[in-house]
Amino acid sequence: MLDAVAAALGADRVVTPVGSHTGAATMRLGPNVGLYDQRDVAGVIRPRTADEVRRVVAIVAGSADPVALQPMSTGHNWGLGSREPADNGAVILDLSGMDRVRAIDTTAGWAVVEPGVTQGELAKRLAGTARKLNLTASSMHTSVVGNALDRGVGLLRQRVEDLAGLEVVLPSGEMMRVGWWPSDSGRTPLYPHGLGPSALPLFLQSNLGVVTAAAIRLPPAPEALLVVRLNFTRSHLREAVDLVRHWVSQGLTHGVPKVYDPAAAKAYHGTEDEFLVHVCVAGTMASAEALTKVLIDEAVASGVFTQVTHTDRADPDPDVREVATLVELGYAGQPDDEDALFQAKMRVPADDVDSAGGGFLFFLPLVPFTGEAIAQATELLDRVHETSGIRCGATMNMLDADVVDFVVTMRFSPDDESAAHAHETLDRMYGMFGEAGFLPYRLDVDHADAIDHLSPDPAARRFIRHLKDVLDPRTVIAPGRYG
Template sequence: MTVLPESVTGPHGSTDAALRAVLADAARVVGADRVTHPGEEPDGAPVTPLGPNVSLYRSRTVHGVVRPQSADEVRRLVALFADGSTGARLHAFSTGGNWGLGSREPAADGAVVLDLSGLDQIRDIDVAQGWAVVEPGVTQARLATLLAGTERMLNVTVSSAHTSVVGNALDRGVGLRHQRVDDLMGLEVVLPDGETVRVGWWPEAARPTPVYPHGLGPSLVQLFVQSDLGVVTAATVRLLPRPEALRVVRLNFAPRDVEAATAEIRRWVAQGLARGVVKIYNEAAAAAYGGPAGQYLVHVCVDGTRESVAALTGVVTAEAERSGLFSAVSATDAEDPEADNHDVAVRVERAYAGDPDPSDALFEAKMGRPAVRLDEEGGFLFFLPLVPFTGAALARADALLEQVRVETGVRCGATLNALGADVVDCVVTMKFPRGGEEADNAHLALDRLYELFATEGFIPYRLDIEHTDWADRLAPDTGARAFARRLKDAVDPHRVIAPGRYA
């Protein structure tokens, strides 16, 4: 028997019998031990069942956390809320590792949270065709381990190996090969009325069709990316061909050469000399990868057959040396046990080859603690704008980061991820000790980053839970935002699914 606390209230603060009844029904669906309710401090203040978050964002008021273990349980839970009678909305997360943007927190108060980490099945996989059907609780370490030694690999990120493949892709996270949203071939979604639909490409045992996400008619997969139109319970994820050989060329350059050096790197990308995402780390970000003090660090991946890798490595190193822009050029750190950065170089090359490193050695070096302790002990903020891939634009972005340092005292790390020859994902990070002036300054710096970069036309492609209003402020067309709301009205008239950071 589940005893619900008297403090469970409706959206306006009064005791809500309907919400209490639905939460009791939810406990019967998943089991009473899989429903957590808010507690209270001795002074009567509510205690969130979501725990702390690494960014020190305000904890949202939630009515409870429900932890289903199957897609059918999710369907039944959504159906309980489908008529809108409780006034509460459902907020889902995969594994909760959305660090720097809100972790497990909803964007707004008053949600019932669905923790989908218990949906952790790899339902099906076809290495030859290059796809896997995975649930939200499947981590990149688990899927990558399953693929070890095969002809296919996962497009991994440089975050913790124990983060969700599906959750990161749905928020347009960036892997080492390309944006992960491009790996979404199909989605299984529970709609706000409790119906389950599959959009995009899905495997058919009796009819092995080519893997292609768009199908006929409107392409619906992207409708559920950064979306509040349903709860995703599984995805068909593309698996990439594993290269026969791979090498990462490591370069350094001085900050004064940002414009010229990035323009040169852009030329290499445009001419097809690099594979995957070229990564450029500023001085603050480079330290975790063994970059020399006061220098930028660059990772340029080349892969293919052994012969092509040897040739391309020679071309890239020759181009770098001929330019005169780079203070160091090396393509052998991962092969030379005596190299200063040998261990880091090996882990970097393995990551480009689809191994996210279950030990999380690089992640812990960057964050200073294991992933399981990050929300409780760490201090970390993300800002994620897109910048044109030109030397002038990247030099301007660097100048804006310096302006923020002068104004707030916060030195931001920045990783420039080349998503092709025309656009760079600029991952700006701010680390700080919990509490005190440093945390306050980091949040002031984040506000200034939004203002300065937006004014320059460098628009973020992911938002944190404290800057959701920027979705409207940055929209290039108000009509498009209005159309998105009309879709929400049609699909979810009772507002069953909580508005997210982009609604």
């Protein structure tokens, strides 16, 4: 099968394991920062165009003994498995070379991008326009499409909200566009839902197709934007979270407010042993100023915070000033060209994260947005610390007035013994948080099977399995991830 692909695309686009003509050879992708077990991979294919993807899928679908394809965009799914597929035996469909911004309209507010387009690249293209990209806090070298497909979280909102349409190659090799796509006239307003049942969500965290491009919404850039910074001690966790919720519920905030626990706050020059809050405020000059005043007055009057800062951009300490500037630029959609904030967390450049940034794991449960629930989740991390010796960090992304993306990070030495201990601890966290009702919204490659018991209704899982059987009877697209 790989020979047929090499004949169609060129031998330089296919990496074949040594000895693969015997039919049984596999290879490894190399280290990953999470120290997940490296899977046996049957090869890597690197298409450069959507039509090449279509041809690859058609070749695989038509072969006597199809090998499952696992698509990836830039493969920087750090902490959740990086480039690794969930199962052994897959061929990696590496789409990082498909890096064209096909079209962009900053008046109507959209861009059509391929999977290899990075958030840094797209954000740069928007400089000086009235539109911005919803950036994530990950590296500028990560994919807009890959992140959105995995339901990643940006500073403005969850990235699925940015998806207007998808171009998808189905397991049969057919290509189709779902959701909204720019019309030839350029006059069709951006509306992702279409008429009738919407097919777009079927391709998120999905193995029903390979996405070859996405129409991405570019929200308007506010005229004024600043980030209010607040510090508080653990004893005020409940009140502080409830107050931030009040601001979110009343529409005072812009984007995703963030609360960093003391471990996570270090990268942002947080004060020792204190939680740190970033609340972004935006609008016209006058409305942003007025909202900032309301927030600051309420924060001071609450007596909950040890520090309330309007903006640290004027702080005399150059390190604090630099971080504050980068945080504000991030919310404004302006790329951090040096990846400085990312490197402050990972200590190495994006290219070296998998080889030299470990060990590092993510666990991503959702927690209700109440002071009580956040305190309970934080206590669970205390229990993890007491029983494992591992002090996890937590970054809380307030997605809306009801739900918090409670990002747990775990660092460990990159040796086998520490990795085994960290992964056992991760298993336990799935159990502990699950018992509390705090279920993850993204899964790492080792917990791909957890989807069955984490989904509320088995009938819904059967429905999706039925769709998979109908659309992909020969399992052309890897079943492991969210399968």
